[in-house]
Amino acid sequence: MSIKAIQEEIIDEFSMFDDWMQRYEYMIDLGKSLPLIVDKYKTDDNIIKGCQSKVWVHAELEADKLVFTADSDAIITKGIIAILIRAFSNQKPQDIIDADTHFIDEIGLKEHLSPTRANGLVSMIKQLKLYAVAYQTQLG
Amino acid sequence: MLKVTNIRNDFPILKREVNGKPLVYLDNAATSQTPQQVIDVITDYYHNYNANIHRGVHALSQEATDKYEEARAIIQRHINAAKPHEVIFTSGTTHSINLVANGFSSLIKKEDEILVSAMEHHSNIVPWQMLCERTGATLKVIPMNQEGELVMKTYHELLSPKTKLVFCNHVSNALGTVNPIEEIIGAAHKVGAAVLIDGAQAAPHIIADVQALDVDFYTISAHKVCGPTGAGMLYGKEEWLKRLPPYQGGGEMIAEVTFEKTTYADLPHKFEAGTPNICGGIAFGAALDYMNHIGFDAIAAYEQELLTYATEQLLSIEGLKIYGTAKEKTSVISFNVEQIHPYDIGTILDKLGIAVRTGHHCAQPIMDFYKIPGTVRASFCFYNTKEEVDTLVAGVKRAKSMLL
Numbered sequence: 145m146s147i148k149a150i151q152e153e154i155i156d157e158f159s160m161f162d163d164w165m166q167r168y169e170y171m172i173d174l175g176k177s178l179p180l181i182v183d184k185y186k187t188d189d190n191i192i193k194g195c196q197s198k199v200w201v202h203a204e205l206e207a208d209k210l211v212f213t214a215d216s217d218a219i220i221t222k223g224i225i226a227i228l229i230r231a232f233s234n235q236k237p238q239d240i241i242d243a244d245t246h247f248i249d250e251i252g253l254k255e256h257l258s259p260t261r262a263n264g265l266v267s268m269i270k271q272l273k274l275y276a277v278a279y280q281t282q283l284g
Numbered sequence: 285m286l287k288v289t290n291i292r293n294d295f296p297i298l299k300r301e302v303n304g305k306p307l308v309y310l311d312n313a314a315t316s317q318t319p320q321q322v323i324d325v326i327t328d329y330y331h332n333y334n335a336n337i338h339r340g341v342h343a344l345s346q347e348a349t350d351k352y353e354e355a356r357a358i359i360q361r362h363i364n365a366a367k368p369h370e371v372i373f374t375s376g377t378t379h380s381i382n383l384v385a386n387g388f389s390s391l392i393k394k395e396d397e398i399l400v401s402a403m404e405h406h407s408n409i410v411p412w413q414m415l416c417e418r419t420g421a422t423l424k425v426i427p428m429n430q431e432g433e434l435v436m437k438t439y440h441e442l443l444s445p446k447t448k449l450v451f452c453n454h455v456s457n458a459l460g461t462v463n464p465i466e467e468i469i470g471a472a473h474k475v476g477a478a479v480l481i482d483g484a485q486a487a488p489h490i491i492a493d494v495q496a497l498d499v500d501f502y503t504i505s506a507h508k509v510c511g512p513t514g515a516g517m518l519y520g521k522e523e524w525l526k527r528l529p530p531y532q533g534g535g536e537m538i539a540e541v542t543f544e545k546t547t548y549a550d551l552p553h554k555f556e557a558g559t560p561n562i563c564g565g566i567a568f569g570a571a572l573d574y575m576n577h578i579g580f581d582a583i584a585a586y587e588q589e590l591l592t593y594a595t596e597q598l599l600s601i602e603g604l605k606i607y608g609t610a611k612e613k614t615s616v617i618s619f620n621v622e623q624i625h626p627y628d629i630g631t632i633l634d635k636l637g638i639a640v641r642t643g644h645h646c647a648q649p650i651m652d653f654y655k656i657p658g659t660v661r662a663s664f665c666f667y668n669t670k671e672e673v674d675t676l677v678a679g680v681k682r683a684k685s686m687l688l
Contacts, residue, residue, distance in 0.1 A: 164303070164635050165686075172686060196643040196658060197627045217657065218625035219687055220632075 147239055150231045151247035158251035167252055171223030180225065181213040192267045197221045199268050203275035210237050210279055212272060224248075224256055224265055232272050237283060240276035245269055286586045291578065291667050294319040298667060305637025308672045313457055313616050313663035314641050315507045316488060318571075322510060325570040329563045337562055338536060338553070352562055355569025356552070359517050362572050363502065364493045369551040370525065372518040373565045377484040378407040380503035380518035381451075383555060384480055385411035387528030392448055394420035399442055399477075401452040402428040402653065403459060406646040408451055408482045426452070428653065432459040432608035440471055447477040454486030454502075458645040458661065459608025460591075460616030462486070469499050478524065484508055488665065489587060489614045491580050494519050506564060511571030515564030518555075525551050532557040583666045587615040590664045594673045598662075601680055607650075607659055615664035618645070621680065624687050626660045632683035633660075638676055 145153075161167045185202035192199045197218030204211050212233040216222040231247070232240050248254060256265055292298050295317045300307050309317060329351075335344035337352050353368070360368045374380045392398070398412055402425050416423045426439045434452075443450075450472040455462050465481050472479045480501035483492055487504040494502050501524065506515040520528070530537055530548055534557030539547040548554045575583065594617055598604055603622035620626055630642035643658040644651045651658055662676055 168632070168635070169686060197625055198657070218627040220628050221625075 147231055147235055147243045154227060154231065155247055155250050164252065168220065171227070171253075172219055173223070174226040175216075175219040175221075175223035180222065180229065181215040185213065186215060192271055199225065199265070201268055201271050201275075203272075203279070205279050205282070206234075208236055208283065209234050210240060210276055212275070214268065220256075221265065224253060225268065227251075227253075228265070228269065228272070237276040237280035241273055241280060286578065286582050286666060288586075288667065288669055292669075294321065294574075295667055296320060296323070302637040302639070303635050308636075308638040308675050310662040310664060310668065310672070310676060311639045311641050312488070312665035312668075313460075313485060313508075313645075313661065315513065316510050316665055317667070318512065319510055319574055321574050322512070322567050322570045326512065326563055326567050329566055334563070336559055348562055348566075351566045352560075355566045358569035358572055359504075362491065362576065363504075363519055364495050365519055366495060367522060370494075370519055370522055372520065372525070372552045372555045373560050374503075374516045374518050374555075375514050375561065376505040376507070376516035377482055377503045380501075380516060381408055381480065381482065382411050383518060383531040384501050384520070384528070385415045386531050388449060389415060389418050390529055391527070392419040392421045395446060396421040396448040397424055397442075397444070397446040398422070399424050399426055399439070399447055399450045399472075401426045401434055401463065403432065403434070403456040403461065403463075403647065403650055404451070404453060405457050405482065405484070406648070408453060409649070412449075412451060421448070428650075431610050432456065432461045432650075433610045434461075434463055434468075436464065436467065439468065443471055443475045443477070445475055447472065447475050450477050450479045451482070452479070453482040453484070454490070454492065455483075455614050455616075456608065456647070456650075457485045457616075458647040458650050458659070459610065459618055460485075460613040460663075461608055461610040462490070462612035462614060465499070466497060469497055473498065485614065485616075488575075489580075489584055500524050506568035506571060509568075509571050510574055511568040512564045515561045515568045517568070522551065525555070530554050530557070534558040536560075578666065586666055587664055590668060590670065590673065591615040591617070593670055594662065594664065594676070597673055597677045598680065601677065601684065603684070604680070607654055607656070616661065617663075618659040618661045620656060620659055621684055624684065626658045628687050629660050629680065629683045632686060633676070633679045636675075636679045636682070638679050640676075 186200050190200045190202055197216050199216045201214045212229050214225045297317050333344050333347040335348045337349040356368050356371050359371050365371055398421055400412055424442050427435045429435055452463055452468055454465055469479045478500040481499050483502050483504050487509050500521050502519040504517050507513040537549050537554050537557040539549045605620055607618045626642040633640055641661045
């Protein structure tokens with residue numbers, strides 16, 4: 145599935161919720177249920193700095209696709225990470241580089257991606273794209 | 285007795301909604317809200333007498349200069365400084381501290397020691413680290429205990445003739461602890477050390493009498509006392525301000541300039557280079573007038589009542605732990621709920637219209653001491669109510685049930 149198609153799917157899912165409570169409860173559930181990263185990758189090197197909640201990201205190339213794993217010590221942040229990973233992981237680096245993140249607006253989580261919000265998600269997206277650029281160069 | 289309903293009417297912002305809920309503003313330790321009386325002073329300045337000060341011959345410039353100097357006199361009276369020129373206008377506490385730290389660069393030697401408390405804001409740690417890097421002096425830390433109180437016994441042991449400076453906040457921003465600054469100042473003076481007290485968090489609750497305290501430097505930010513951001517003051521004893529070199533060069537701070545030599549202006553202008561935040565300074569004075577009109581005794585009594593009530597109510601939540609349980613505290617409560625990240629609680633509270641601060645509160649060493657990533661901090665002002673405390677408690681309970 146393309147990044148765009150996955151994003152449309154996520155927008156569809158969120159359109160079923162009536163209010164913020166339901167959206168947040170869903171995200172909290174995602175945050176609780178998903179083991180996102182192997183412990184050995186939860187290293188200080190993989191921490192995105194300057195955030196209130198710790199965010200770890202790890203990237204690995206499998207064939208021609210980039211697989212992301214990530215985690216956070218804050219559950220809401222982890223829920224949003226789960227959504228981002230679902231959209232961006234297991235995709236070709238060039239597609240990740242080209243992808244936009246407007247779907248976060250559409251599912252009512254815009255405030256979490258404000259560059260001034262100290263939750264690390266903006267830095268995390270930047271990091272995902274940087275990994276994609278690095279691996280794209282490697283693939284040639 | 286405070287008439288909270290009347291007081292709340294002075295603050296237009298308290299009537300707004302956030303996320304469809306009435307705003308419950310409990311982030312007063314970060315910045316306090318501004319009453320209409322102060323907003324009117326700001327508007328009046330730009331409507332009627334906006335001009336550059338101290339240099340014009342025209343009427344507007346003279347009016348602005350008079351008001352600015354009146355504000356200095358208000359601050360002088362408020363802290364009971366002996367002379368108006370011992371009050372230096374700055375952009376806030378951070379600027380004040382940097383001004384002093386920079387000034388001491390030329391007075392501190394390699395073998396000297398500087399003491400700083402373990403519960404400082406980053407703005408009262410980093411400038412001294414920079415000073416120590418420049419001079420080779422040693423920075424030593426006055427430790428704190430589990431309750432969030434300074435270990436005074438160790439403080440007295442750390443003091444020696446090598447100690448040249450002691451820095452401490454009057455009230456901790458992260459924990460609300462009121463520090464025993466009289467004892468800190470007295471003991472430091474016995475070994476000949478100068479003392480700077482960061483009064484940013486104390487100013488909204490306590491009046492510091494700088495002469496009675498015999499403090500060498502004391503700083504306040506206007507935005508913590510119902511004034512605007514970007515304005516503040518540094519009090520310094522005249523003898524110290526005369527000894528310290530100027531911080532920034534520029535207009536206003538000079539007496540005479542030739543390419544060979546510049547002589548500096550007298551106090552306070554020596555430390556007030558360039559066009560200052562004129563409107564901010566005037567509004568700072570108006571904000572202190574506003575708070576004094578309500579009365580600091582009444583404010584302190586009411587806030588203690590809110591603190592006691594909020595502490596009891598929050599502790600009724602299972603798994604909630606309060607950090608900072610000093611005997612003497614201002615109306616600040618730093619807490620966590622077991623197994624929940626403070627950021628998550630803050631996010632849910634925001635959705636409920638409740639503004640709190642989460643994180644390390646620019647006091648990372650305190651968080652390291654307690655081995656926590658941060659806390660949720662609710663800080664109360666005299667315009668907050670017990671009903672708002674109830675809303676906070678209900679909000680934390682709701683967040684807990686969603687997050688656990």
